[in-house]
Amino acid sequence: MNNYFYNISGGQPRSLWSSAIAALLDGIAKVIPAALLVDIFNTLYMSFANSGSPLDIRRMWLVSIILLLWLAVEYAAYVSLYNKTYKAAYSLSATGRLTLAEHIRHLSLGFFGRRDPADITNLLLSDYGQVEQTISHNVPQLISAVILPLLALAGLVFVDWRMALAMFAAIPLGALLLWMTDSLQARLSANHVEAKNEAASRLQEYLSGIREIKAHNMGGKRFERLRLSFDQLKGASIRLEGIMGPLIMGAMLLTRSGLTIMIFVGSYLLAGGTLSLPVFLLFLLIGTKVFEPLTAVLMNYGEIRYSAYSAQRIMDVQQEMPMQGTRSNMLPGDIVFDAVTFGYDAGLPVLQDLSFTIAPNTITALVGPSGSGKSTVTRLIARFWEVEHGRITIGGVSTREINPEKLLENISMVFQDVYLFQDTIGNNIRIGNMEATQEEIEQAARRACCHEFISKLPQGYDTPVGEGGSTLSGGEKQRVSIARTLLKNASIVLLDEATASLDPENEAAIQQAINELVADKTVILIAHRLKTIQNADKILVLDQGRLVQQGKHDALLQEQGIYANLWNLQQGAEGWRLK
Numbered sequence: 338m339n340n341y342f343y344n345i346s347g348g349q350p351r352s353l354w355s356s357a358i359a360a361l362l363d364g365i366a367k368v369i370p371a372a373l374l375v376d377i378f379n380t381l382y383m384s385f386a387n388s389g390s391p392l393d394i395r396r397m398w399l400v401s402i403i404l405l406l407w408l409a410v411e412y413a414a415y416v417s418l419y420n421k422t423y424k425a426a427y428s429l430s431a432t433g434r435l436t437l438a439e440h441i442r443h444l445s446l447g448f449f450g451r452r453d454p455a456d457i458t459n460l461l462l463s464d465y466g467q468v469e470q471t472i473s474h475n476v477p478q479l480i481s482a483v484i485l486p487l488l489a490l491a492g493l494v495f496v497d498w499r500m501a502l503a504m505f506a507a508i509p510l511g512a513l514l515l516w517m518t519d520s521l522q523a524r525l526s527a528n529h530v531e532a533k534n535e536a537a538s539r540l541q542e543y544l545s546g547i548r549e550i551k552a553h554n555m556g557g558k559r560f561e562r563l564r565l566s567f568d569q570l571k572g573a574s575i576r577l578e579g580i581m582g583p584l585i586m587g588a589m590l591l592t593r594s595g596l597t598i599m600i601f602v603g604s605y606l607l608a609g610g611t612l613s614l615p616v617f618l619l620f621l622l623i624g625t626k627v628f629e630p631l632t633a634v635l636m637n638y639g640e641i642r643y644s645a646y647s648a649q650r651i652m653d654v655q656q657e658m659p660m661q662g663t664r665s666n667m668l669p670g671d672i673v674f675d676a677v678t679f680g681y682d683a684g685l686p687v688l689q690d691l692s693f694t695i696a697p698n699t700i701t702a703l704v705g706p707s708g709s710g711k712s713t714v715t716r717l718i719a720r721f722w723e724v725e726h727g728r729i730t731i732g733g734v735s736t737r738e739i740n741p742e743k744l745l746e747n748i749s750m751v752f753q754d755v756y757l758f759q760d761t762i763g764n765n766i767r768i769g770n771m772e773a774t775q776e777e778i779e780q781a782a783r784r785a786c787c788h789e790f791i792s793k794l795p796q797g798y799d800t801p802v803g804e805g806g807s808t809l810s811g812g813e814k815q816r817v818s819i820a821r822t823l824l825k826n827a828s829i830v831l832l833d834e835a836t837a838s839l840d841p842e843n844e845a846a847i848q849q850a851i852n853e854l855v856a857d858k859t860v861i862l863i864a865h866r867l868k869t870i871q872n873a874d875k876i877l878v879l880d881q882g883r884l885v886q887q888g889k890h891d892a893l894l895q896e897q898g899i900y901a902n903l904w905n906l907q908q909g910a911e912g913w914r915l916k
């Protein structure tokens with residue numbers, strides 16, 4: 338049970354206390370009028386039963402006034418419940434979402450390889466939404482539905498133990514039925530969440546790939562996958578509701594049957610003269626008030642269990658180990674790969690026994706056939722993934738010991754596929770240095786050869802760009818990304834040269850921007866066109882994850898190895914044209 342509340346509150350069970358107390362007070366505030374009504378009935382009954390005695394009007398007035406005043410107490414209790422529960426729920430999910438998003442940022446990219454992006458989106462939005470709903474509505478209901486009957490039982494036992502027993506006799510049976518359905522509910526909930534994630538993934542795939550789908554006229558095939566995932570979701574939803582609904586309804590009817598049993602027993606005792614009418618009425622009125630929240634909570638029991646599963650998913654991610662490393666001072670120095678072996682999937686090495694040294698303030702080019710591991714080398718330097726065997730050091734310190742944030746502060750990256758955020762161009766450049774002034778941003782843009790085209794845009798630096806930079810050309814996005822990197826001014830630059838052919842004007846501008854970027858930096862450049870790296874200080878040639886050649890351009894050409902082959906191939910392809 339403790340584990341259950343721990344999960345349902347996203348690991349903060351204390352946040353439930355204030356709403357639980359408010360729910361209890363609200364429950365008690367609602368029961369009191371029932372007891373007062375019994376008093377009114379009792380006064381009336383005394384007058385009619387003893388025909389000689391007058392009706393105690395004063396008492397009737399008094400109780401009516403208390404009932405009226407009690408409305409204010411009920412209102413206050415309800416407002417307090419409302420405020421406490423909503424505040425607890427919304428602050429829990431708001432801080433929870435942020436903390437989780439922050440935690441995810443500290444995980445290695447291997448985590449994202451294992452989890453679908455739609456799954457993570459669902460976790461942050463839908464699972465937290467589920468927990469929020471449960472904490473704001475269902476948990477207070479659950480707590481008052483459990484405590485109120487217990488308090489009522491404790492009080493009513495002293496009024497008439499036989500009636501009290503009859504009233505609560507069926508509750509354990511209802512609880513037993515619910516307990517028996519627990520594992521079934523957990524299984525059905527898990528299936529449902531999986532189906533929901535799959536549908537979200539397929540939908541995301543369909544929408545993100547809409548351009549390819551149109552280009553290759555593959556709507557039918559992709560749409561079939563989407564349709565199938567929605568069908569599976571429909572099946573999982575029907576199973577969850579269809580199987581659990583009747584079981585929960587059964588438990589609810591069983592529990593409510595206590596009221597009927599009590600009426601039977603009460604009538605029998607009344608007829609036998611061992612129970613007075615006011616006491617019978619007291620049980621009837623309190624009984625309906627007690628069973629009301631109990632029935633309501635049982636109606637929502639499935640949802641509570643479902644959200645426990647959502648909370649479990651959140652907790653699982655929270656328990657993922659963030660990347661370690663505490664050293665915050667990074668000394669400039671050689672970048673050394675020392676017998677590094679690495680694979681994205683266990684047992685499938687992508688880099689094998691890789692050893693090399695990159696001196697500071699030099700340009701090193703990574704060359705090799707597609708899939709030889711060039712990008713992987715740069716990802717390991719930035720510690721996007723952890724190295725399994727061997728080690729990578731910078732300035733003599735293993736990257737595993739360096740605080741990942743500090744490491745990234747010292748590294749700039751220009752990717753091939755540039756991502757721009759849905760924001761203004763100016764703010765997209767500012768990402769490199771959030772403290773930068775407008776002047777510094779413009780200076781970086783000038784050096785990256787993008788100031789001119791930005792100035793010509795209708796709102797200049799305040800022009801919004803679509804998500805992913807969809808409103809800019811490939812060459813423009815590359816230059817904005819280089820401006821961003823220039824602004825960051827980190828000592829190590831990891832650069833993935835664009836493979837896509839750019840028009841000569843764009844290519845010359847990008848080349849100039851890159852020259853600005855690499856001055857006085859340690860540069861590791863993934864080179865696709867060898868003519869751009871003839872002046873590199875060192876060229877590392879990779880093949881199937883192994884270092885097969887290293888040296889300067891001229892020396893490598895002499896060796897007649899992979900490098901010379903690639904060079905000859907590219908020279909030959911230079912003048913290709915349509916026949």
Ligand SMILES: Nc1ncnc2c1ncn2[C@@H]1O[C@H](COP(=O)(O)OP(=O)(O)OP(=O)(O)O)[C@@H](O)[C@H]1O
Nearest residue numbers: 450681682687705706707708709710711712713714
């Ligand atoms: N996230 C990933 N998960 C699993 N395997 C991956 C992942 N990224 C790359 N790989 C695999 O690792 C190998 C090396 O990929 P990498 O991207 O480092 O090669 P590359 O030399 O940069 O290729 P290219 O020149 O085509 O960009 C390839 O076989 C690739 O399929």
